Amino acid sequence: MSPVELETRSSKLETNHKELAQDIVRRAMNSGATAAECVIREGDEFSTLVRLGQVETLKESGSKAIGVRVFNGKRAASTYSSDFSREGLDRMLKSALELSRITSEDPYAGIPEPEQLGSISGDLDLYYADVYSLPGEERISYARRTEKAALDYDPRIKNSEGGSFDAATGHKVLANSHGFVGEYRRSYCSVAAVPIAQNESGAMQRDYWYSVARSLSRLESPEHVGKTAAQRTLRRLGARKVKTAHVPVVLDPLVARSMLEHIFEGVNGDSVYRGASFLAGKLGAKIAAERVNVIDDGTMIGGFGTSPFDGEGIPTRRTVVIENGVLKSYLLNSYTARKLGLQTTANASRGLAGTPSISPGNYFLQPGSKTPQAIISEIKQGLYVTEFLGHGVNLVTGDYSRGASGLWISGGELSYPVEEITVAGNLKDIFFNISEIANDLEFRGSVACPTIRIDGLTVGGE
Numbered sequence: 001m002s003p004v005e006l007e008t009r010s011s012k013l014e015t016n017h018k019e020l021a022q023d024i025v026r027r028a029m030n031s032g033a034t035a036a037e038c039v040i041r042e043g044d045e046f047s048t049l050v051r052l053g054q055v056e057t058l059k060e061s062g063s064k065a066i067g068v069r070v071f072n073g074k075r076a077a078s079t080y081s082s083d084f085s086r087e088g089l090d091r092m093l094k095s096a097l098e099l100s101r102i103t104s105e106d107p108y109a110g111i112p113e114p115e116q117l118g119s120i121s122g123d124l125d126l127y128y129a130d131v132y133s134l135p136g137e138e139r140i141s142y143a144r145r146t147e148k149a150a151l152d153y154d155p156r157i158k159n160s161e162g163g164s165f166d167a168a169t170g171h172k173v174l175a176n177s178h179g180f181v182g183e184y185r186r187s188y189c190s191v192a193a194v195p196i197a198q199n200e201s202g203a204m205q206r207d208y209w210y211s212v213a214r215s216l217s218r219l220e221s222p223e224h225v226g227k228t229a230a231q232r233t234l235r236r237l238g239a240r241k242v243k244t245a246h247v248p249v250v251l252d253p254l255v256a257r258s259m260l261e262h263i264f265e266g267v268n269g270d271s272v273y274r275g276a277s278f279l280a281g282k283l284g285a286k287i288a289a290e291r292v293n294v295i296d297d298g299t300m301i302g303g304f305g306t307s308p309f310d311g312e313g314i315p316t317r318r319t320v321v322i323e324n325g326v327l328k329s330y331l332l333n334s335y336t337a338r339k340l341g342l343q344t345t346a347n348a349s350r351g352l353a354g355t356p357s358i359s360p361g362n363y364f365l366q367p368g369s370k371t372p373q374a375i376i377s378e379i380k381q382g383l384y385v386t387e388f389l390g391h392g393v394n395l396v397t398g399d400y401s402r403g404a405s406g407l408w409i410s411g412g413e414l415s416y417p418v419e420e421i422t423v424a425g426n427l428k429d430i431f432f433n434i435s436e437i438a439n440d441l442e443f444r445g446s447v448a449c450p451t452i453r454i455d456g457l458t459v460g461g462e
Contacts, residue, residue, distance in 0.1 A: 017171070017183065018183055020040065020084075021066075021174070021181060022038075022175045022181055024038040024066070024068055024175075025037065025038050027093060028070045028093060028096070028097065031097055032097065033070040033072060033097060033177070035071040035111050035176070035177045035178075036070045036071065036176065037111055037175065037177070037313075038066065038067070038174070038175050038176075039172065039173065040065070040067075040172070041171070041172050041173075042062075042063065042171045043062070043171065044060075044061070044062045044132065044169050045059070045168045046059070046132070047059045047164070047165075048143050048164065048166075049162045049164045050162055050163050050164070051162040052147075052151075052159075052160060053144060055140060065080055066080060066081055066082075066089070066092070067352030068092060068096050069096070069353070069354075073105070074106055074110070075100050075101065075103045075109070076100060076106065076355070077096050077098075077103050078096060078352075078353040078355075079092045079093075079095045079096040080092065108335055108339050109335070109355075110334075111178065111313075112178075112313065114179070116314050117179075117313045117314060119182040119313075121308075124299075124301055124307070125302035126184060126185065127214070128215035129169075129187070130217060131168070131187045131188065131189040131215065131216050132167055132187075134167075139165050142191050143163040143164050143165040143191070143222075145222035145223060146163035146165070146191050146193045146223075146229075147193050147226060149193070149222060149230070150163070150193045150227070153195075153226070153227055153230035153234075154230060156199060157195045157196070157197050157230050157234070158197065158198040158204075160196060161196065163192065163193045163222070164190075164191065165190070165191050166188075166190045166191075167187075168189075169185065170186045171184075172185075172186075174313055176313055184307060184308050186307075187214055187215070189212070189216050190211065191210065191211055191219055191220070191225050192209065192210035192211075192225065193225055193226045193229040194229065195226075195229050195230050195233045196233065197230075197234050197236070198237075199238060203237070205237050205239065207229065207232040207235075209225050209226075209228040209229035210444070211444075212304070212444055214304075235414075235417060236405070236417045237417065238416065239405065241418065241419070241420050241421065241462050242383075242418050242421060242459065243461050243462050244458070244460050245381070245459050246458055247382045247383060248379050248382040248383075248453055248454070249383045249385060249423060249455075249459065250376060250379070250384045250409065250453050251449075251454065252406070253441075253442065253450055253451055254444075255385050256450065256452045258388055259431075259449065259452070260294065260363060260365055262400075263294060263322070263431070264360055264363060265277070266279035266395060266427070267279055267327070267330045267331050268331060269331060269336025269347075269358055270336055272340065273340050277396070278397060278398040278427060279330075283328075283329075283330065287327045287431055287432075288322055288325040288431035289431065289434045291368065291434065291437055292365065292431060293320070293322060293365070293366040294364070295318065295320055295363070295366060296331060296345070296361050296362070297317075297361055297364075298310070298318075298347075298361025300362045303362035303443065304362065304443060305447075306362060309346075310333070310349070311348035311350035312333060312334055312350070312356055314346040314348065315346060316346050316361055319347075329345060330342065331360065332345045332358065333349075334356075346361075347361065359446075360447060362443065362446055363447045363448075364448040364449065365437065365441070365448075365450060366437075367437060367438065367439045367450040368437035368438060368439055368450070370438055370439060371440070372438045372440055372451040375438055376414065378412065378436075379412060380411065381408075382409040383404075383406055383408060383418065383421070383423070384406045384407040384408075385406040385423065386406040386407065387404065387405045388402045388404050388423075389403035389404065397426075398426045398427035398429075399426055399427075400423075400426055400430060401423070402424075403422055404423045405417070405419040420461070421459055421460060421461045422460035423457055423459055423460075425458065429456060430454055430457070433456040434454055435453050435454070435455050436452065437452050437453075438451035438452070
């Protein structure tokens with residue numbers, strides 16, 4: 001199917017789905033619900049993995065499902081279905097209405113107020129039909145070319161966990177009983193390689209690289225991805241342990257992201273109102289170094305976390321989470337906002353059933369001005385982390401201890417690979433000890449972080 005045919009087909013489906021969602025809401029209200037909302041999701045997915053030149057997995061699927069949430073006063077219930085027949089929709093709606101009469105009351109339950117609802121207008125650059133424009137054999141060729149580029153880069157690349165190509169498109173409609181109805185489409189595609197290198201002694205190492213984009217035209221070439229994956233793998237050969245020391249730690253952007261994710265878990269309204277966050281009760285307090293500024297922005301053109309409205313129909317927005325080290329805002333949906341006596345930040349996220357959860361938009365640490373190389377050059381002895389292992393993080397106390405591997409810094413340069421080490425500290429101290437932030441911010445997902453330097457950590461080794 002050509003991109004034009006896909007566009008026409010999608011436009012027709014959007015109209016039908018919007019009408020259906022509104023009809024389900026009307027029927028729920030006519031059957032006694034005090035409020036209701038309906039969500040419809042439809043999408044196509046393709047995935048292939050090529051290993052040593054041979055297709056190992058090949059998946060292509062389409063899905064369509066509908067969910068409804070109804071309220072009976074302060075009682076709520078939800079159901080969903082993939083059966084779009086009249087009988088299937090009747091069963092779904094009847095079940096939700098019946099359940100809403102017997103569930104427990106929750107004084108904070110409900111959909112947003114009418115004045116909160118809306119959608120960002122204009123093209124947010126989220127959908128490109130070209131991700132599905134390639135014939136199947138050419139999609140497989142993307143994966144095969146990526147792996148081949150890695151295998152051909154150096155004779156020490158002996159094996160591979162594969163090259164992959166993925167593509168997906170999605171369409172979402174949301175309607176509720178306050179008259180809101182909105183919809184949007186998204187697309188993405190990705191290519192990746194995971195080569196395995198072996199040195200003379202037989203020791204093996206693996207690493208990876210990938211590219212992801214909204215449009216096929218914006219992907220890094222398979223050859224570039226494969227080459228980069230090979231380079232990242234080769235630099236790990238000959239890894240050794242180091243002695244336990246207190247040294248500066250520099251985090252590669254792909255692992256630095258995890259620090260931002262810990263902050264997100266700490267400012268997530270669900271964790272805050274339950275008292276399960278080390279940042280509960282810290283609004284307005286200094287929780288990080290002066291140079292730390294964290295932003296959540298669901299409005300960025302083309303962003304992986306961008307949408308015109310959140311999971312409750314509230315227009316997405318830009319929220320300053322941390323400004324100059326001071327905690328300015330939690331991230332909330334309308335339910336957690338009511339619980340905490342605050343206003344939603346339009347971070348509601350939802351599936352087909354259940355109550356909305358909380359997810360980031362485009363969530364990032366503002367970059368600094370130094371290059372990563374300049375930051376490394378200032379360190380006499382230290383650790384450059386390229387991979388974290390395990391989940392040794394306590395988000396209530398902030399205690400932090402994770403396995404790691406990477407490269408040892410000596411005399412301001414990356415000297416040799418290291419492994420079987422741990423990095424330990426406490427998140428409350430770690431955020432204050434971010435002493436440098438590089439200028440290499442790049443989004444490869446909805447959460448992004450540049451290279452950062454953290455002082456005061458214990459690197460555990462021999």
